[in-house]
Amino acid sequence: MPFLKNLLLRLHGLIQRYPWVMPVYGFISGLAGFFLVERQAEFAKVIAILLLVSWLWLMLENLFNQGLERWFGLQLPPWLLRFATQMVHQQSLFFVLPFFALTTSWDSGQLVFTGLLGLCALLAIIDPLYFNWLAPRRWLYLAFHSLTLFAALLTALPIILHQTTAQSYQLALGCAVLLSFPSLLGTLRIRHWWRWLALPGLSLALLGAGWLARPWVPPATLxxxxxxxxxxxxxxxxxxxxxxxxxxxxxxxxxxxxxxxxxxxxxxxxxxxxxxxxxxxxxxxxxxxxxxxxxxxxxxxxxxxxxxxxxxxxxxxxxxxxxxxxxxxxxxxxxxx
Missing domain, CATH: 2.60.40.1930 (Macroglobulin (MG2) domain)
Incomplete structure (x- = not known):
């Protein structure tokens, strides 16, 4: 695999030399996805499915990396995994933000939710904030990750499954809490029995808080x-x-x-x-x-x-x-x- 390794090293060098390119790419591709969804209903499904596949890869990146090392003797460098995670966050946020900007009632509590998404998008494109301030704070990073995933699901699921907003909200909330469980497990670093009891309690608290916050969350596709x-x-x-x-x-x-x-x-x-x-x-x-x-x-x-x-x-x-x-x-x- 020398060719692949050299390609990754070249990619790393380009990213370090031109760090501004990737945030611009995330911003443009996100907005382009929104306008394509608005004009081409069938193409909307393709964009939404690609978005969810990228999130699935994000959740299974450790298993994927282990499989590469076991079968091909290749281990992806940590910087590439961090870069891929940041790219998924950037593209997801800039894809969903125009939907929520259109659907937000700005004189209501929905301003808080959409404002948080805008703040997350800003954090995702500023490397010093994303890598040096956000990522080391595991609880804050988990909240950032879960909110971004929830917003992406809330936008993508109605497009893919043609659900009502009520059905998509329930499914998006359940999936976001379920997929954030592995991150929550790693963050808690469970060493005592009482933390095993706290884990499902925290998940149920997230589920309950998300359900009660429905009036504050704009319906992304209406x-x-x-x-x-x-x-x-x-x-x-x-x-x-x-x-x-x-x-x-x-x-x-x-x-x-x-x-x-x-x-x-x-x-x-x-x-x-x-x-x-x-x-x-x-x-x-x-x-x-x-x-x-x-x-x-x-x-x-x-x-x-x-x-x-x-x-x-x-x-x-x-x-x-x-x-x-x-x-x-x-x-x-x-x-x-």
């Missing part, structure tokens, strides 16, 4: 392309009338109100969403919408509300949420006395 609050709706053309941000109590009771949403997805749509009507922060109605199919401009759906409180004045909002409790967006309007 986003609102158009919204409107209107007193009129053209059902034939499926278009709303003039958008209303403020109206009187008399107008509201006389005409009612429509909440209109157009929902886009690169994989098509087949699930249930809800329009949750809130008056001064209190839920007054929850209306289900079954959406099927999909189009470039988004699947158009609306709810019409005519029953209002005796005094409807104040601040109103309509939360658009998935069946699994993830928020797609918010429509706001105000009613004057």
């Amino acid at each position: 986003w609102l392309s158009e919204v409107a609050v209107s007193s009129q709706m053209n059902a034939g053309q499926r278009t709303p009338g003039q958008t209303r941000e403020q109206l009187s109590s008399a107008q509201l009771k006389a005409q009612g109100l429509y909440a209109y949403t157009a929902i886009s997805a690169p994989r098509g749509l087949a699930e249930r969403i809800y329009h949750v009507w809130r008056h001064n922060g209190k839920v007054v109605d929850r209306i289900a919408l079954d959406i099927n199919g999909g189009r470039k401009e988004g699947y158009r759906a609306w709810t019409n509300k005519r029953n209002f409180p005796a005094d409807p004045s104040g601040k109103w909002r309509v939360d658009v949420v998935t069946d699994g409790g993830q928020m797609l967006g918010v429509l706001r309007f105000r009613v004057d006395p």
Whole structure:
């Protein structure tokens, strides 16, 4: 294997000489993957599968390295494994970030999740921070690794399996916790019996925390392309009338109100969403919408509300949420006395 060894040494020399090339490559390839997914639904599956295969290799890199040494007498240098791990992190983060940037409700707790992904992407492309600050801190590195894997699964699974957002969230969370188990096992360095009990407890805690955090996690493959609050709706053309941000109590009771949403997805749509009507922060109605199919401009759906409180004045909002409790967006309007 002299040729392969010389090739690896040359690659190492190029990386050391031009360290800025790989972060740029990770950034460009991630964004290119997003735009290809958005435009080519079939090609989306290929990109998503390659992303998950790279993560599977990452989890089995030790077994792979042992097999190479046993059967071919070749051991991959540690720097190459570190480089491959960093590349998987970079490409995964820059692939998923545009999805989450589109789907995040920036005036909600989802800002925290997407902000953490952005911070992770920044850490992944700055070598001194990634190798000298993040990697030596095993607990922090495990959290970084698990969050990146969870975001990648949350984006890739609906594209590959055509699941609803609720199903993909459950599967992504379960897989992320399961695949982080070997890293957790190595981090704990179990030498006492009580640490064996702590290991499943920590895994269950991660699972529970991830489940409770659903409203803070944007649905990566669904986003609102158009919204409107209107007193009129053209059902034939499926278009709303003039958008209303403020109206009187008399107008509201006389005409009612429509909440209109157009929902886009690169994989098509087949699930249930809800329009949750809130008056001064209190839920007054929850209306289900079954959406099927999909189009470039988004699947158009609306709810019409005519029953209002005796005094409807104040601040109103309509939360658009998935069946699994993830928020797609918010429509706001105000009613004057």
